[in-house]
Amino acid sequence: DGGITQSPKYLFRKEGQNVTLSCEQNLNHDAMYWYRQDPGQGLRLIYYSQIVNDFQKGDIAEGYSVSREKKESFPLTVTSAQKNPTAFYLCASQGMNTGELFFGEGSRLTVL
Amino acid sequence: RKEVEQDPGPFNVPEGATVAFNCTYSNSASQSFFWYRQDCRKEPKLLMSVYSSGNEDGRFTAQLNRASQYISLLIRDSKLSDSATYLCVVNRNNDMRFGAGTRLTVKP
Numbered sequence: 001d002g003g004i005t006q007s008p009k010y011l012f013r014k015e016g017q018n019v020t021l022s023c024e025q026n027l028n029h030d031a032m033y034w035y036r037q038d039p040g041q042g043l044r045l046i047y048y049s050q051i052v053n054d055f056q057k058g059d060i061a062e063g064y065s066v067s068r069e070k071k072e073s074f075p076l077t078v079t080s081a082q083k084n085p086t087a088f089y090l091c092a093s094q095g096m097n098t099g100e101l102f103f104g105e106g107s108r109l110t111v112l
Numbered sequence: 113r114k115e116v117e118q119d120p121g122p123f124n125v126p127e128g129a130t131v132a133f134n135c136t137y138s139n140s141a142s143q144s145f146f147w148y149r150q151d152c153r154k155e156p157k158l159l160m161s162v163y164s165s166g167n168e169d170g171r172f173t174a175q176l177n178r179a180s181q182y183i184s185l186l187i188r189d190s191k192l193s194d195s196a197t198y199l200c201v202v203n204r205n206n207d208m209r210f211g212a213g214t215r216l217t218v219k220p
Contacts, residue, residue, distance in 0.1 A: 031206050042118075042199060042212035044154070050206050058207075090155055090167050091206075100202055103155035 003027065006091050013085075013111055021076045021107045022093030024093035031094040032074040033101065036060060036087045043090060049074055078109060086111045116202050117138060118211035126219055128188045131173045133214045135200030136182045145176055146201040147185045150213065156199055159185075 007022045023068045025032065035043040035058075045058030049068040063082025068074055078085045088108050092101040118135045125131050137145075138145040145162035160167065162183050173186040187194055195218045200211035 003124050033208060035210070043210040045207070045209065048207065056207075088153075093204065094208070098161065100146070100161070101148075101156075101201070101208060103157070106155050 002071055004091060004102055004104035006089075008107060009105065011107060011109050013109065015111055016080045018077055018079050019085075019109065021078070021089055021091075021109070023074045023076065025074075025093045025102075025105060027093055027095075027102060028071070028073060029093035029095060029102075030071070032068070033092045034058075034064075034066065034074070034076045035090045035096070037090060037106075038087050046076065046089075058066050062086070063103055085109055113171075114212075115209045116200055116211040118200050118214050119165040120212055120214060122152055122215040122217055124217045124219060125190055126191055127192060129218075130188045131190060131216065132187075133198055133200075133216075134182055135184070135202075135211050137200075137202045137209075138181070139202070139204055140148045140178075140181060142181075142202045142204045144195065144203040145174075145183050146203070147172075147174055147183075148210075150197045150199055152196075156210075158196070187216075190216075192218050192220065194218050 004025045013019045033048040034046040036108045047066045049055035090106045094105045123209040129144045131184040147159040150156040166175040171188045176186045199213045199214045
């Protein structure tokens, strides 16, 4: 089936550790996005990529890094520099004709 | 000022009621607009795109007012299953920005 796959679904990490969240899509979409959602709040843009080997910072890029080496993959690394990393992380890709965002099921990161 | 603003609610309405949400955006160069629905602890899913001429999908009607920079969503004959958070999304050059969402609870 076509879609967006995020992993892991749940992740626990200790303070000071980096962690990488995976996002893979087989929809042949060029644009991909990472958002963060905190309880009771909306989605905030971390990074987005419109094409392979290119990406732009969103509103809250500090403490995060991304890469886009392949069209299908857009991993997000949450670094130890991110002060409050506990959140729900959502990856999406964008349909070329409609502009619709297709989301993965999300990754819940908890820092212990 | 936030780029996309919504009334957070919550809106608590009885079944069968009509409810309307508004969303304002700050950048006049925004190109396309959407309403998404998000259930608790789930990913957002597209409810409908918003076209300049307004569009309807069953009980849902979306409208765009470019001059005043707002979009609206009207839900008629509310169902219990409409209970969710409704997110307004504004797109400018593939930079997709979300509002904080409006929470709707439909009660029997």
